[in-house]
Amino acid sequence: MLERMHAAGLTNTQAKALVSGYVDLQAQTWTAAQAEQGRAVETAMTELRTDWGQAFDAKLDMANRAFAMAFGDHVDDVRGLRLADGSFLGDHPHLVRGFAMIGDVMAEAEFAGAGVMSGGLSRDQARLQLSELESDAGFRTALLDRGHPDHKQTMLRRSRLADQAYGNATEDVADLRL
Numbered sequence: 491m492l493e494r495m496h497a498a499g500l501t502n503t504q505a506k507a508l509v510s511g512y513v514d515l516q517a518q519t520w521t522a523a524q525a526e527q528g529r530a531v532e533t534a535m536t537e538l539r540t541d542w543g544q545a546f547d548a549k550l551d552m553a554n555r556a557f558a559m560a561f562g563d564h565v566d567d568v569r570g571l572r573l574a575d576g577s578f579l580g581d582h583p584h585l586v587r588g589f590a591m592i593g594d595v596m597a598e599a600e601f602a603g604a605g606v607m608s609g610g611l612s613r614d615q616a617r618l619q620l621s622e623l624e625s626d627a628g629f630r631t632a633l634l635d636r637g638h639p640d641h642k643q644t645m646l647r648r649s650r651l652a653d654q655a656y657g658n659a660t661e662d663v664a665d666l667r668l
Contacts, residue, residue, distance in 0.1 A: 526576060536621040547628020548640040553586045577593025597643050616655035623648065
């Protein structure tokens, strides 16, 4: 770029000023885009919190799990896709609502005995998933609060995942490695 600037007759001082101005403009544009993205995400979360009330954390957890299941190793790539308005696909409230519904259907299938959510996991995968769930504040709230709308579903989900992770005591002893 400097070669072209010098060929156009710019001095080193002029070229440096032009490059510096361009870098500053790019930084301002990036900062403004980040601020707008932050406002869009906050608006989406506020909208979902209003719609879902106390079930917000549990529904968001369901949406994230269904999204991760649908896109597997590519989940971060898909979440990071930009929409025409500059927001990210994974932050769009319509998509989050849709995946929350899918997660609810998957959990209902698990509740009915279909094993959709936790079926097919290895013991280590089930243990990891159980650990992640138990460290999630929304999951713990639904698990411990009998009045929570998702309490029964959460209890059953945890129980099935624990069964898959730990099975009965004789199976656990066989898994020990000394």
